Amino acid sequence: MLTDSERTEIEATLAHYPHRRSAASGAMRIVQRHRGFLSDEALADIGAFLGVSVEELDSRATFANMLFRHPVGRHVILICDSDCCYVMAYEQMRDHISARLGIGLGQTTPDGRFTFLPIVCLAQCDHAPAMQVDDDFHGDLTPERIDEILARYE
Amino acid sequence: MATVAITIEGVPHEVDDRRNLLDICLSLGYDVPYFCWHPAMGSIGACRQCAVKLFWDDDQQGEIVMSCLTRPRAGNRVAISDPEALRFRAAVIELLMTSHPHDCPVCDEGGECHLQDMTVMTGHVYRRYAFDKRTFENYDLGPFVTHEMNRCIQCYRCLRFYVDYAGGHDFAAFGLRNEVYFGRLRDGALDSEFSGNLVEVCPVGVFDDKTFAAHYTRKWDLQTGPTVCPFCGRGCNTIAGARYGELRRVLNRFNGDVNGYFLCDRGRFAYESVNGPERVRRPLVGLSGLSASELVRGLGARLESALGERRVAVGARPRVARPRPVGIGSPRASLEANFALKRLVGDDRFFLGLADGEHTLVERAVALLRAGPSPTPSLRDIEAADLVIVLGEDLTNTAPMLDLSVRRWARLRPTADEERLGIARWNDAGIGMVKKEEPSALWIAATQAGKLDEIAAETFHGAPDDLARFTLALVAALDPKALRRPPKGLNAGAARTVARFAAALRAAERPVVISGVSSGSLPLLEASAALARALPGAPPAGAAPLALVVPEVNTLGLMLLGGERLSEAFRLAVAGDVEVTLVIENDLYRRAPAAQVTAFLRACGTAIVVDHVTTATTAAAAAVLPAASWAETTGTFVSHEGRAQRSIPALAPPRPVQPTWRWLSALAAAARLPVGQDWLTLDDVLDELARERPDLAPAALAAPPADARFVAMKIPRQPTRYSGRTAMHADVSVFDAAPPDDRDTPMSFSMEGYREQPPAALIARYQAPRWNSVQALNKFQEEIGGPLRGGDPGVRLIEPPAAPGPPPPVPTAPPAFRPASDRLLAVPLHHIYGSEELSMLSPPVAGRAPEPYLALSPGDAARWGGREGAPLPVLLHGAEKLHLSLPLRIVASLPEGVAGLPVGLPRQPFLDLPAELEIDHESRHV
Ligand code: SF4
Ligand code: SF4
Ligand code: FES
Numbered sequence A: 001m002l003t004d005s006e007r008t009e010i011e012a013t014l015a016h017y018p019h020r021r022s023a024a025s026g027a028m029r030i031v032q033r034h035r036g037f038l039s040d041e042a043l044a045d046i047g048a049f050l051g052v053s054v055e056e057l058d059s060r061a062t063f064a065n066m067l068f069r070h071p072v073g074r075h076v077i078l079i080c081d082s083d084c085c086y087v088m089a090y091e092q093m094r095d096h097i098s099a100r101l102g103i104g105l106g107q108t109t110p111d112g113r114f115t116f117l118p119i120v121c122l123a124q125c126d127h128a129p130a131m132q133v134d135d136d137f138h139g140d141l142t143p144e145r146i147d148e149i150l151a152r153y154e
Numbered sequence B: 001m002a003t004v005a006i007t008i009e010g011v012p013h014e015v016d017d018r019r020n021l022l023d024i025c026l027s028l029g030y031d032v033p034y035f036c037w038h039p040a041m042g043s044i045g046a047c048r049q050c051a052v053k054l055f056w057d058d059d060q061q062g063e064i065v066m067s068c069l070t071r072p073r074a075g076n077r078v079a080i081s082d083p084e085a086l087r088f089r090a091a092v093i094e095l096l097m098t099s100h101p102h103d104c105p106v107c108d109e110g111g112e113c114h115l116q117d118m119t120v121m122t123g124h125v126y127r128r129y130a131f132d133k134r135t136f137e138n139y140d141l142g143p144f145v146t147h148e149m150n151r152c153i154q155c156y157r158c159l160r161f162y163v164d165y166a167g168g169h170d171f172a173a174f175g176l177r178n179e180v181y182f183g184r185l186r187d188g189a190l191d192s193e194f195s196g197n198l199v200e201v202c203p204v205g206v207f208d209d210k211t212f213a214a215h216y217t218r219k220w221d222l223q224t225g226p227t228v229c230p231f232c233g234r235g236c237n238t239i240a241g242a243r244y245g246e247l248r249r250v251l252n253r254f255n256g257d258v259n260g261y262f263l264c265d266r267g268r269f270a271y272e273s274v275n276g277p278e279r280v281r282r283p284l285v286g287l288s289g290l291s292a293s294e295l296v297r298g299l300g301a302r303l304e305s306a307l308g309e310r311r312v313a314v315g316a317r318p319r320v321a322r323p324r325p326v327g328i329g330s331p332r333a334s335l336e337a338n339f340a341l342k343r344l345v346g347d348d349r350f351f352l353g354l355a356d357g358e359h360t361l362v363e364r365a366v367a368l369l370r371a372g373p374s375p376t377p378s379l380r381d382i383e384a385a386d387l388v389i390v391l392g393e394d395l396t397n398t399a400p401m402l403d404l405s406v407r408r409w410a411r412l413r414p415t416a417d418e419e420r421l422g423i424a425r426w427n428d429a430g431i432g433m434v435k436k437e438e439p440s441a442l443w444i445a446a447t448q449a450g451k452l453d454e455i456a457a458e459t460f461h462g463a464p465d466d467l468a469r470f471t472l473a474l475v476a477a478l479d480p481k482a483l484r485r486p487p488k489g490l491n492a493g494a495a496r497t498v499a500r501f502a503a504a505l506r507a508a509e510r511p512v513v514i515s516g517v518s519s520g521s522l523p524l525l526e527a528s529a530a531l532a533r534a535l536p537g538a539p540p541a542g543a544a545p546l547a548l549v550v551p552e553v554n555t556l557g558l559m560l561l562g563g564e565r566l567s568e569a570f571r572l573a574v575a576g577d578v579e580v581t582l583v584i585e586n587d588l589y590r591r592a593p594a595a596q597v598t599a600f601l602r603a604c605g606t607a608i609v610v611d612h613v614t615t616a617t618t619a620a621a622a623a624v625l626p627a628a629s630w631a632e633t634t635g636t637f638v639s640h641e642g643r644a645q646r647s648i649p650a651l652a653p654p655r656p657v658q659p660t661w662r663w664l665s666a667l668a669a670a671a672r673l674p675v676g677q678d679w680l681t682l683d684d685v686l687d688e689l690a691r692e693r694p695d696l697a698p699a700a701l702a703a704p705p706a707d708a709r710f711v712a713m714k715i716p717r718q719p720t721r722y723s724g725r726t727a728m729h730a731d732v733s734v735f736d737a738a739p740p741d742d743r744d745t746p747m748s749f750s751m752e753g754y755r756e757q758p759p760a761a762l763i764a765r766y767q768a769p770r771w772n773s774v775q776a777l778n779k780f781q782e783e784i785g786g787p788l789r790g791g792d793p794g795v796r797l798i799e800p801p802a803a804p805g806p807p808p809p810v811p812t813a814p815p816a817f818r819p820a821s822d823r824l825l826a827v828p829l830h831h832i833y834g835s836e837e838l839s840m841l842s843p844p845v846a847g848r849a850p851e852p853y854l855a856l857s858p859g860d861a862a863r864w865g866g867r868e869g870a871p872l873p874v875l876l877h878g879a880e881k882l883h884l885s886l887p888l889r890i891v892a893s894l895p896e897g898v899a900g901l902p903v904g905l906p907r908q909p910f911l912d913l914p915a916e917l918e919i920d921h922e923s924r925h926v
Helices: A004-014 A020-035 A040-050 A054-061 A083-087 A090-101 A143-151 B021-027 B083-096 B114-122 B157-165 B197-201 B265-269 B292-313 B335-345 B356-371 B379-383 B400-412 B416-421 B428-437 B451-455 B464-478 B492-507 B522-534 B555-561 B566-574 B594-603 B616-620 B660-670 B682-692 B694-702 B774-780 B858-863 B921-925
Strands: A075-080 A114-119 A131-133 A136-138 B003-008 B011-016 B051-055 B063-066 B077-079 B172-176 B179-183 B223-228 B237-243 B246-252 B324-328 B387-391 B442-446 B458-461 B511-516 B546-549 B578-584 B607-611 B623-626 B635-638 B643-647 B824-829 B854-856 B871-877 B881-890 B898-902 B915-919
Touching: A004 A020, A004 A040, A020 A040, A020 A054, A040 A054, A054 B172, A075 A083, A075 A090, A083 A090, A090 A114, A090 A143, A131 A143, B011 B021, B021 B051, B051 B083, B063 B083, B083 B114, B114 B774, B157 B172, B157 B197, B157 B400, B157 B428, B197 B246, B223 B643, B246 B265, B265 B400, B292 B324, B292 B578, B292 B623, B292 B660, B324 B335, B324 B566, B335 B555, B335 B578, B335 B635, B335 B660, B335 B682, B356 B522, B356 B546, B356 B555, B356 B566, B379 B400, B387 B400, B387 B492, B387 B522, B400 B428, B400 B451, B416 B428, B442 B451, B442 B464, B442 B492, B458 B492, B464 B492, B464 B522, B511 B522, B522 B546, B555 B635, B555 B694, B566 B578, B566 B594, B578 B660, B594 B616, B607 B616, B607 B660, B635 B694, B643 B694, B682 B694, B854 B858, B858 B881
Parallel strands: A075 A114, B003 B077, B324 B578, B387 B442, B387 B511, B442 B458, B511 B546, B578 B607, B607 B623, B824 B898, B854 B881
Antiparallel strands: A075 A131, A131 A136, B003 B011, B051 B063, B051 B077, B172 B179, B223 B237, B237 B246, B635 B643, B824 B915, B854 B898, B871 B881, B871 B915
């Protein structure tokens, strides 16, 4: 069952959409914010509330980069591997983060602090190479800057 | 529409600019590869396989376009074989196949695979991708459909069919990029009644027929025949395929007037009774072990002596009425079999073999259709409608393909908006967007909720009599003078609903009314016809088309032929007036209360049953003659549309099994009757039918006669590459067995014969050079989506009368339904898996059927103290009192005072519905 606050937040978005089902992606983000990730149970709750099949929700959830169907760490690092960042040494940044955290892409640190994921484009091409941690953008990355940024997330 | 002049491959053509270039090229016979486009679902541009080069005016450079998404403009030059387009297409398929497992030898699609055909067509022969392939785990999708996702080429056809067209919810595309997964969320049977179409819609071997896999045969080794689906009154056209004397699968056979490109899952997966242990393969007579011919001689003698009196009595006045034979026909037997029986026993001794209530309803349905002026709609008529109203039918379960047809109509129905926005019919994504914003034009009034409700503008639920009142209130709203006494006393809610329905109906220009006999209500039937008459329609009828659903494959044909009531045969027998009873293809225990049937079978003299499956009736018979099954017999069946269609067998019946009418002819000969002895082929029976019943004479035209030849040849049922012909009977004889003779059709059970396209009614396989999959159908049509060359098969036996007859009596509204304080009205509930007799002999279908139950509204459940799933003892006041104890199912949409009982389930007594029902308190407290 959705919690009261989840339900209230989703209801507040319904007015923006012509159909209830159009609110599905937004509803998933809301519930994810509360629960950290989208479990099967979370999808079932949202589906029951919006009258949308779980299949349809999961089809969107598995398509969208920002919706997580597995538990993630306290902070999620999304590193851009799109063209500009690639040219601007994305690989080096990726390897640096991996070495620092001891995890590869798609993995979570054993202490549950970080999950490390790739993403196609953050629209930060003018600041390539770029990454996003939780809701913050970080551009013009260098190994040193990365160390400094990561230290800010406990 | 405009016709524009373009060139294709340098050849000038005049083409319709509303169509897309892919459709145009294919219609003109050019080969253009494609994956995601589907003739019934249009274009989506997902696969990029249909690329061609397009030149505008004097442009020499040209551009690559997706032909499925491009409309022709005057002066366009289309180059399919342009080198750049060729390279493009080869590259596309190479990319689509990077993760394909190349496992054709173990893939059920192999040999009839669209991907194989397209790969060969594009010339992609060498694999260069040397990396890991993405791999998936598959799900168990239930008893009908297999799942092997590694073969997927991401064309999205499955998703579009299952979700967008068939309205399924338990299916989706998951993931993204080169890892898209098509299927369910978890293991479990696909919920849609149309899931089997995935087998034909998917161009590769991801979704295949699981029942076929259990006795798999390559397409080129299948002997096939153009059959008619025997499992409901819709009469969909099918292709049945056999090998080693066993029926192995059923595929769609295109008929643009009936079922188009699709089938329901009952039609596709319920064929197992032909092979099953219930088959009657030898004559059954106690333990006497008579041969078939001895038995026929003996039975003939019985028949002769029983008929003797009648013969000497001709001209003379019979002194004492001596007991005489009776014949009981069947709605699942062909028109010819029923007619043959009727000839043998005489008009007054032929009984239709329908349940009494159903007899009344179907008789009325036929009268209403004959009186017109509303014509019955074909599938094309439904597709052209601007409004559909369904009255009292749960189409998903009573005529499943009508459900799918209504869904496809709802998605594609032509509307003004689409014209205004200039969106082409085939632009699937565009049409989908437009339709999403349009109000639904489907209106439903039914006893309880059905699956179609979710796409309806509005649904009204009521007891059958209230549905009739509701319908008559609509008639009165449309035409205040139509009824002498419009129904009074609708409550305020119902009156507002009537107003909304009526407003929609009033605005409709091409409405279609769908009703039928499934709810068991005569007033509703009459009211539906009155509504069709009150609505506009095309000339000459000037009234809206009226489709009346009837339950079985030949229910309508049987009633058109005409005969007495089954209950009348019972009466005669019990009065001692029957000596020798012939029952064809009918289990009487499904038609009347067991006590009545048993009393009849005891009193009816010698009971001879001709059937292909054992039933309670064959068990009680003195003799059973083995009839050819629907897949082994040629016969004409009349669908609920009034369309006579010839079903032509896929395989020859094994001796001594033969078609019912041949047994009857043999009995006629043995009894030295003046009729029936000269029926050597089916055409002899049809000739006699035409002489005796000129109104049914067109039935003979449903397919070419047996002596038709094509360049002096018959049409072969086996493909040219059919293997093992000289070896497959080597365990019986080392000599090459002669193929069985087919005296009833111009088709042969062999590989030799006419190889060009046969007349539409004789198409047993879709295959063309370079096209081995079902997509070869494109080559058999006049144009894509259009009729088969020479016209879609079938002959309509009921057309609106040219001159309008006297207006039919105006129906009067029944009184409003008021539930009695201690009784409920039990109405029949129908199940696609469960309610039909033969399909339930197929284990995959039987496995999906419900156990018997009692449905009550939440209010009544509370009132009678029933809990969901707990057994509730009830007493049914039908033709006989019946005690039942059934688990309760609470159905929110059922009206108060109405109970639902599933009908037709095996091992369930005959339920005479609608009938009153009471909760049996006494046995409850014992
Ligand atoms: S499963 Fe078949 S129909 Fe569905 S996308 Fe893949 S290839 Fe196309
Ligand atoms: S709708 Fe009826 S006739 Fe058509 S395939 Fe289904 S069972 Fe057969
Ligand atoms: S058929 Fe045209 S893009 Fe797929």
